[in-house]
Amino acid sequence: MAVCIAVIAKENYPLYIRSVPTQGELKFHYTVHTSLDVVEEKISGVGKALADQRELYLGLLYPTEDYKVYGYVTNSKVKFVIVVDSSNASLRDNEIRSMFRKLHNSFTDVMCNPFYNPGDPIQSKAFDSIVSAMMVQAC
């Protein structure tokens, strides 16, 4: 399902980015980077409504002819971006939500690790495995 999964920190630098087709990584990196604008736009659009009003799941950020980009932002402004192949038409919104939920849970686990300094690249194997599972599905 997912061809690229990225975790972007609050300051908009990537904490973790992983793509399935390792050759086209640059393209996905660029896609994720551009999607940040959309994310910012969405989360800033809330305005008065604070985080509790804001939905964590941002939904489809923007589609291209090749793929679709979904966004999710946590309450600490950590953003998850999932890029899925457009050919995967059967991917339902619920599935994307569940993927984000898993990501969020894994990310929380990583954060709970006292040896992890927030802002460091995520090197947790557990997190890797979760992400791999989600991307292997895509295969």
Next chain:
Amino acid sequence: MESLTLSDVEQKYYSELFLSCDVDNTKKVASNGKVLDLFRAAQLSNEVVLQITELCGATRLGHFGRSQFYIALKLIALAQSGMPLRVETLNSVRDLPLPRFVMGKNEQEPRHAVMFADAENQGHYFPRPPLRVQAKKVSAHEMIQPCVPTADPQPDTTSPVVSPHQSPPTSPHAWRKHKRQASGGNVDRQPSVPGVVWPSFREAQPGPVTGDGMWSAHSPPPVQETWVSFTDTPPSSTLPMHPPSAQPESTTVRTGMSAMITNEIQRQTSGYDDPWKITDEQRQYYINQFKTIQPDLTGLIPGSAAKEFFTKSKLPILELSHIWELSDFDKDGALTLDEFCAAFHLVVARKNGYDLPEKLPESLMPKLIDLDDSAGVPEPATEVSFSASPVEVTPNKSPSMPSLNQNWPELNQNNEQWETFSERSSSSQTLTQFDSNIAPADPDTAIVHPVPIRMTPSKIHMQEMELKRTGSDHTHPTSPLMANPPELSDETKLAASIKFPGTSVGDGYSSSDSFTSDQEPISSAVNRQRSHSGTSPEGLKVVAPPPPPPRPHASHSRSSSLDMNRNFAAVPAAGSQQPGVVAFPPAVPPRPLPTQTSVPHGHRSVEGDGLPAHTSTSPHQMPEQPNFADFSQFQAFAVDQPEDDEENPSDSGQAERCPEAAGTMRTTKNDVQAEERNATTVNSAKVSTPLAPPPKPVRRRLKSEDELRPDVEDLPQKSNVIATVLATQPSIPRSIGKDKKAIQASIRRNKETNTVLARLNSELQQQLKDLLEERISLEVQLEQLRPFSHL
């Protein structure tokens, strides 16, 4: 220095030895103490050792560099082979055997010493080894500060004898330190070397690992034996653990221990099976360490404190992070005692060169806490760490583990789910029980429905009904009854339970019977029908939708209704409590059964009812309706009925039903129904009323079965009630005036039945809503729990 050419074997061996002596982990200098120990272990005289050190240039340099060390080793080999110590000979000798060091270079050497001390087999030798070891341990005490203790071994010999019993707790540290050195050596070793060394190293390690635990308490010699066995193996394969600190002790011990070698080796090997097992000693040590951070053994160590603690182990942060991921089972950012022990054990193992497992080994899993979140996430086989061979150890455990660990979170979560599941299932059981109450009703209804009811009243039927009434023989030979054997069976059950209103034979009916506040002497059928009809407002809301009375054929129903209408018309609102009137208004499906059931009521009630409809249905209804008791009344009344048949055939029918209903004490619903019917029938023209009841039964079907059955039953009941009412009336209503009264009474009763039925309906609806809400909440619960299983 002279160039030193070493064969590959020699190179490996020497590098191992050097690393084992490289207490400071500098990879450049072998600590003097270690080196000296090693040299002494070579069983060379001190002068030779001194000579060697001098020759290799260590004395010049003041320390043992790698080259010096290698030269020294070669010289030792020379010396051991009896050759004169000449530097020139270093390179000339080709087939120089590798220097042999007694007591092996296992890092267990110090432990040996300790063990010796513990074993107390050797006397004078003990002080040294324990001291040495102790020193190391003391150093280890400092929160995994491996490098520090290196200095200690030197003054060991002179330090006071430290009780070896103090060592066990520190053994992990010392051992870890040793392991560290060994691990450092491992890293430095060529890949081939690890392959060669690891197996033995691994063996040694688990040995020490477990041996450490065995330290004070158990026989050191055994471990030593294994070590000794290791030394017996080709030197290259022996891990150059720490130089035998107590060479003399080792020798003595060795001699003493030979007998125990095999046993211990076996024991050690058994210990190898679970390298992750925490021995008691280790656990005790871990617990002590836990206490230093968190005095409360049941409390948690916060992540920051744990971070500081484990950072002292000098492991890379990445590895510590991984260890944390593995050990923090519940992912709460804090370590319980079990988690702490697991983490500590992993640190110890890692420092000894064990690669970290991808999943938490089973033996390290916290048992005291609920296993919910996964501590070990299934990781790709391509683990980032470290040398490949050590992974063999972990896969050794992890192959079973990974699946286990993988399943753990799910299992744990599933456990939780299961736990909650069980709770829910218990509740669902109640629900199911609930449902089961209803279920029986359904089968009954299902059974009841198809029962063809003979509509033609006949004496035979009446007799049968009487028989049924008596409850003796429920297997009526009558055709309609035959058609409902299950019904009869139910009836039998019901009959059996008639007398015990409170008993619920697991049959919804019977239970419903118990609920229904019916008169005791009511036939099972009546009871059942009562229950069906009534689901008395009292309690059986959900239980046992009353079985729909047997469906008479359309014609029969029609006729029965006609009869009933006539009866009702004849018997003006005589039926008192004739519930189910409400049933009339709703469209009743043209099921013959309901009307049939209703008809039989009347039929039953009427002895020799002239109304074919009644009679046809009555026999069938007989078994269903526990109206047996009413028959007397009916009959009595019916006796009157025939008199009025002409005038009030419907009334008679009503009368039949009324007393029956009255006798049966149908639920008010029935009464209402009957009243309704009566009212409707009465209201309408006596002759024209026939049309009314049919629609009512039709309507009845649209309503819930509960109401249907009660309605159907109510009809006859109502008729009975009406009949009873009529009977109660001083004068048998024959005149129209009476009819009016009866009509009014029936109207009244119908209204009452209406209200009762309406109330019952609302209650049932409320129950249904509650159940649906319950179900939704359970589903939500399930949904909430289900995602966890996916993670």
